[in-house]
Amino acid sequence: MNPPSAMTPTKNRSAARRSRWIAEVGWKYPVAVIIIVYAVFPLLYVLSAAVDPRGSLAGSSDLFSAFAVENFAALSDTRFWTWVANTLVIGGATALGAVMMGAAAAYAFSRYRFRGRRVGLTALLIIQMFPQTVAFVAIFLMLLAIGEVVPALGINSKIALICVYLGGALGANTFLMYGFFNSIPVEIDESAKIDGASHAQIFWRLILPLVTPVLAVVALLAFVSAFGDFILARIVLTSEENWTLAVGMYQWVSNQLTSRWGLFAAGTVVASIPVLVLFLMLQRYIVGGLTQGSVKG
Amino acid sequence: MATDDDRLPDSGRHESHARGWRGFGWGFMVKLVIMAVVNALGLTVILTAYRTESWVILGASIALLLVADIVYFTKRALPLKYLLPGLTFLFVFQIFTLGYTGYVAFTNYGTGHAGSMEQAVEAALIQDERRLPDSPSYPLAVVEQAGEIGFAINADDTVLVGTELSPFEPVRGAEVDGSGTPVEVPGWEVVPRASVLSDQELQATVVGLRVPFDLDEGGGSVRTREGTTGVVYTSSLEWSPEERTITDTETGVVYEASDRGNFVASDGSRLATGWYVGVGFENFVRAFTDATLAAPLLEVALWTFAFAVLTVASSFGLGLLFAMIYNDPRVRGRRLLRTLFILPYAFPAFMSALLWRGMLNSEFGVVNDLFFFGADINWLGDPWLARLAVLWVNLWLSYPYWFLVCTGALQALSGETLEAATVDGAGRWRRFRSIVLPLLLVSTAPLAIASFAFNFNNFTIIYMLTGGGPAFLGSSSGLGSTDILISAIYNISGVAGGVADYGLASALSIIVFVVIGIISALAFRQTRKLEEVQ
Numbered sequence: 001m002n003p004p005s006a007m008t009p010t011k012n013r014s015a016a017r018r019s020r021w022i023a024e025v026g027w028k029y030p031v032a033v034i035i036i037v038y039a040v041f042p043l044l045y046v047l048s049a050a051v052d053p054r055g056s057l058a059g060s061s062d063l064f065s066a067f068a069v070e071n072f073a074a075l076s077d078t079r080f081w082t083w084v085a086n087t088l089v090i091g092g093a094t095a096l097g098a099v100m101m102g103a104a105a106a107y108a109f110s111r112y113r114f115r116g117r118r119v120g121l122t123a124l125l126i127i128q129m130f131p132q133t134v135a136f137v138a139i140f141l142m143l144l145a146i147g148e149v150v151p152a153l154g155i156n157s158k159i160a161l162i163c164v165y166l167g168g169a170l171g172a173n174t175f176l177m178y179g180f181f182n183s184i185p186v187e188i189d190e191s192a193k194i195d196g197a198s199h200a201q202i203f204w205r206l207i208l209p210l211v212t213p214v215l216a217v218v219a220l221l222a223f224v225s226a227f228g229d230f231i232l233a234r235i236v237l238t239s240e241e242n243w244t245l246a247v248g249m250y251q252w253v254s255n256q257l258t259s260r261w262g263l264f265a266a267g268t269v270v271a272s273i274p275v276l277v278l279f280l281m282l283q284r285y286i287v288g289g290l291t292q293g294s295v296k297g
Numbered sequence: 298m299a300t301d302d303d304r305l306p307d308s309g310r311h312e313s314h315a316r317g318w319r320g321f322g323w324g325f326m327v328k329l330v331i332m333a334v335v336n337a338l339g340l341t342v343i344l345t346a347y348r349t350e351s352w353v354i355l356g357a358s359i360a361l362l363l364v365a366d367i368v369y370f371t372k373r374a375l376p377l378k379y380l381l382p383g384l385t386f387l388f389v390f391q392i393f394t395l396g397y398t399g400y401v402a403f404t405n406y407g408t409g410h411a412g413s414m415e416q417a418v419e420a421a422l423i424q425d426e427r428r429l430p431d432s433p434s435y436p437l438a439v440v441e442q443a444g445e446i447g448f449a450i451n452a453d454d455t456v457l458v459g460t461e462l463s464p465f466e467p468v469r470g471a472e473v474d475g476s477g478t479p480v481e482v483p484g485w486e487v488v489p490r491a492s493v494l495s496d497q498e499l500q501a502t503v504v505g506l507r508v509p510f511d512l513d514e515g516g517g518s519v520r521t522r523e524g525t526t527g528v529v530y531t532s533s534l535e536w537s538p539e540e541r542t543i544t545d546t547e548t549g550v551v552y553e554a555s556d557r558g559n560f561v562a563s564d565g566s567r568l569a570t571g572w573y574v575g576v577g578f579e580n581f582v583r584a585f586t587d588a589t590l591a592a593p594l595l596e597v598a599l600w601t602f603a604f605a606v607l608t609v610a611s612s613f614g615l616g617l618l619f620a621m622i623y624n625d626p627r628v629r630g631r632r633l634l635r636t637l638f639i640l641p642y643a644f645p646a647f648m649s650a651l652l653w654r655g656m657l658n659s660e661f662g663v664v665n666d667l668f669f670f671g672a673d674i675n676w677l678g679d680p681w682l683a684r685l686a687v688l689w690v691n692l693w694l695s696y697p698y699w700f701l702v703c704t705g706a707l708q709a710l711s712g713e714t715l716e717a718a719t720v721d722g723a724g725r726w727r728r729f730r731s732i733v734l735p736l737l738l739v740s741t742a743p744l745a746i747a748s749f750a751f752n753f754n755n756f757t758i759i760y761m762l763t764g765g766g767p768a769f770l771g772s773s774s775g776l777g778s779t780d781i782l783i784s785a786i787y788n789i790s791g792v793a794g795g796v797a798d799y800g801l802a803s804a805l806s807i808i809v810f811v812v813i814g815i816i817s818a819l820a821f822r823q824t825r826k827l828e829e830v831q
Contacts, residue, residue: 025627035619036637038693043640045663046652057655061666101383108379117376127387129817130395131754134783134809137790137802138397139390141406149346149354167390170383199375200324228646230757231783235792246647250761253651261655268648279643280636283701 050269055262071266080267082241083248087271090158090233090244091226094165098222099215101166102173107203109174110181111189121178128171132164133231139164140235156238164236165226172225173218180214181207220282227275245271332369336362361385395810402580402803406573408796410558417572418536421543421560423507424570426518426530435519436477437527439493439503440485446499448508448519449479449487450527458482459508465519478525493524500524543568573800580804593774594785594805600684601781605752608691609745615692616699617737621729624707635704642697650761653690680778683763687779691758695748699741706740707733739824746820750813756783782809 049060053068075081108114109121132139140155143164147154154160188210189202197206208215230246237243243251249267252260339362346355365385368377404410412420435450440458447460449471456471456479472481480487493503507530509518517531533547541554552560552567558574561567585591619638623631641649656663657676665674676686710733718728759765765780765788776785786805791797 025625028622028625028628031622032634036634039638039640039697042649042652042656042693043644045656057658057661060655060661061663097386101386104379105383108376112376114376120380127391129750129813130810131750131813132391132394133756134754134786134806134813135391135394135398137786137792137799137806138394138401140790140792141401141799142394142397145351146354149349149351150342163386164390166386167394170387171391174383198324203379224645228757230647230760231787246757249648249651253654253761254764264651264655268652272644272648275645276640276643280639283636283639283643 046265046268049261049265052262052265055260057261060261060265071262072270074263075266075270078263079240079243079248080263080270083243083245084271086158086237086242087227087244087246090162090165091223093162094169094226095219095223097162097166098169098173099219101169102177102218103208103211103215104203105170105174106177106181107207109178111186124171124174128175132168133229136231136235139232143236155236156242158237158242161233161236164232165222165229169222173222176218177211177214180211184210216282220278224275224279328369332366335365339365357389361389398803398806398810401799402807403575403577404573404800405558405576405579406800406803407798408791409569410571410573410800411797412572414541414554414558414572417558417560417570418543420570421568422532422534422536423518425532425534426507427532428520428528428530432529432531434526434528436473436479437519437521437525438479438482439488439499439524440479440482441488442485446488446502446506447485448506448521448527449482449485450519451477451479456482458485459510459519461506461508464509464511490524576800580801581808583801584804584808589773593769593772593776596769596778597776597780597782597785600779601753604684604687604691604781605749605755607688608695608752608755609749611688611692612695613699613703613741613745613748615696616701617703619696619700620703620707621733624704635700638700639697641693642695642701646694647757647761649694650690650758653686653693654762657686677763678767680767683767683779687759687762690762691752691755694758698748702741702744703737706737709740710736742820742824746817746824749820750817753781753813753816754783754809755781756787759784760787 045060045063048063048065049057050071051064051067051069052060053066053070054060055071055074109117143153143155143160146160147157151157152159153163184207188206192202192206227244228246229244230250233244233247234250237247240248245267249264249271252264252267339358342358343355343362346352346358365381368374368381435452437451438449440447440449442460445460447458447463448465449456449458449468450465451473455467456473457465458468458471459465468482468484470483471479474480488499493499503521503524507518507520517529519527520530521527533545535544535546536542537544543552543560544550545552550562550564550566552562555561555567556574557571557576559567559571583590584594623634623638625631628634654677655661657665659665659673659675659678662676664676665672675682677683714732714736715728718732723731759779759781763777763779765777765784767779768775768777775788780788782805786802786809787793789798789805790802791799
């Protein structure tokens with residue numbers, strides 16, 4: 001007749017398990033909430049500011065107190081969409097060029113044995129340590145000089161900016177791709193060669209389709225770095241209709257921070273969503289690529 | 298099937314060439330078209346470079362075009378066919394600019410010293426041009442040709458036409474009206490006076506336009522104030538190439554070319570325009586000893602190191618901590634958690650910096666309003682708070698990267714080693730310190746170095762968030778508490794306007810290159826050691 005004493009061990013055991021669960025796993029959920037607040041709050045805030053019809057920084061702290069699309073509509077009165085187009089053109093051309101030149105170089109380094117191959121690889125490794133941006137003064141002066149001869153490649157030309165970005169392409173991407181190219185068996189090339197394929201056919205028809213994942217990663221990285229570059233875009237593109245998003249939106253915020261806040265927020269939402277989606281979709285490749293490339297290099 | 302001339306059969310030795318010939322494939326045609334375009338463009342550049350006397354560009358473009366033609370039309374040099382496009386861009390836009398930075402660092406290139414001596418003379422004479430009391434004036438009409446604005450003047454019954462770059466030349470068959478103003482100029486469209494008056498932009502162009510009489514210095518020019526009368530402007534300066542002097546014919550003062558790139562008179566006065574000359578190590582010496590520059594630059598350099606080290610350490614630490622906490626199969630919804638955790642990384646960095654700039658605004662910012670109960674904390678205006686803010690924002694931006702990297706590295710660790718350690722009685726902390734961390738560092742150290750180098754030059758976040766400010770008190774250097782070296786270089790260089798000092802800016806760039814080079818070399822040696830430990 002002593003039911004409690006019979007119950008106690010089980011109760012104790014489940015209580016003990018429960019407290020052990022809290023100590024080892026359970027506490028991780030509240031901590032996750034804190035991290036998520038840290039990570040996501042600024043993004044929620046910018047979304048709220050984007051749909052706030054008052055459009056100024058003052059009062060933007062009342063999150064989601066109103067909803068209107070005025071800020072988005074107001075974007076058309078500015079050069080925002082021109083900047084979007086410029087950014088897409090510059091980023092797209094840079095990505096395409098970086099992929100093609102990087103793939104070609106990686107193919108040569110991976111498949112041919114030639115004099116200067118090792119030296120070339122080492123030189124690339126060293127050169128990529130010195131970021132192009134630090135030499136921006138020289139880039140500026142050089143474009144001034146080139147512009148005297150070929151205006152299409154001088155200051156305030158989008159083509160010139162693309163060329164400058166492509167100058168950094170080989171150093172940044174060759175190693176990433178080189179590792180990937182090496183993982184494709186040479187026997188494939190050799191059997192194709194025996195069947196009479198030329199080196200160009202092997203490159204375009206055989207190898208490139210096999211390395212598509214790394215091409216996608218390099219394209220994305222090149223696009224994102226062109227998208228996010230400010231210093232080179234700022235000094236090369238001088239007139240407003242040639243600006244990229246980074247230059248234009250900086251101008252909005254730095255000139256009249258408080259009054260153009262809604263505009264900035266709306267622009268941010270519009271421009272960041274595609275990048276965000278693309279990034280999350282490809283996150284596995286990107287992280288894999290990042291770790292692999294630099295460790296192997 | 299042949300896509301390239303390189304694969305014409307080798308059997309040509311045994312049979313006649315004609316039999317081995319199978320015609321050009323479409324691949325070859327594509328190559329031919331591309332090379333034709335490249336050659337056309339290249340030749341255009343070469344001719345223009347020759348005309349404008351840009352010898353460096355001329356030499357470089359001839360060399361590049363020759364190399365391209367040789368590489369793509371020979372059967373040998375296979376690897377080069379694949380490397381050349383990338384190498385070209387690499388050489389011109391990276392290696393050359395590195396070298397050019399080194400060159401500019403040893404000159405006084407900048408405001409007042411831009412360009413060559415000839416350009417300086419030309420600029421000096423143009424700047425000195427003025428309207429003299431007895432200057433002749435002519436009836437004038439504004440003319441246009443393919444968007445280019447020029448002047449047509451009636452100089453003693455001869456109509457002359459010229460633009461900014463092409464000096465006045467007589468035209469035949471022009472008609473003038475009763476007052477002598479040209480009304481019809483063959484090949485040119487006369488802009489009606491009314492549109493000159495009504496179009497603000499055109500008016501500004503016309504008032505600012507200077508049409509020279511001849512391209513040599515000192516020939517004088519025609520300018521107009523209202524678009525109907527052209528007045529001759531002449532310079533009282535006279536250039537003597539042999540003696541390398543400029544003489545002011547009015548005052549008789551003689552300016553001599555100095556070895557500092559200026560025209561200096563005997564009384565010490567100098568002309569505003571100069572040219573750039575080599576100054577040896579002066580720029581480097583100035584960076585370390587100049588009274589207004591040395592102290593701020595030292596502070597900037599220290600902060601650059603602190604910023605880069607603290608950013609990498611804090612984001613690595615936080616990322617590793619999160620990775621260790623959530624690399625736990627017992628936690629549910631890890632995929633969702635991970636996606637939410639890395640959102641800041643997927644958000645474009647420059648937008649993040651601008652966004653935080655608004656959020657940290659002391660008056661209206663959401664950070665003060667929501668998290669500090671409306672306090673008036675001047676996050677970006679106080680030197681130490683601004684530094685804290687920069688680190689905080691950069692932590693927000695970069696911890697997700699380390700979270701991803703460390704999660705990957707942790708999952709790659711072998712469970713056996715850890716089990717063995719547990720069996721041997723190693724505690725949680727001991728296992729972390731002696732096994733997990735060393736193994737983790739092997740795979741992540743190169744990334745940490747790369748991240749350090751990246752943040753060392755992380756211009757975007759500094760410039761977008763604080764602009765380098767708040768400015769140092771009582772310093773005329775124009776630098777601020779959160780400036781890192783590259784943003785300081787940006788300010789000093791003046792590429793964005795203001796007084797330019799390309800020489801000093803390049804010298805500082807060289808210092809940054811050297812620092813990065815040393816750190817990378819040391820760090821990679823250290824990485825080797827770590828690998829040996831493994």
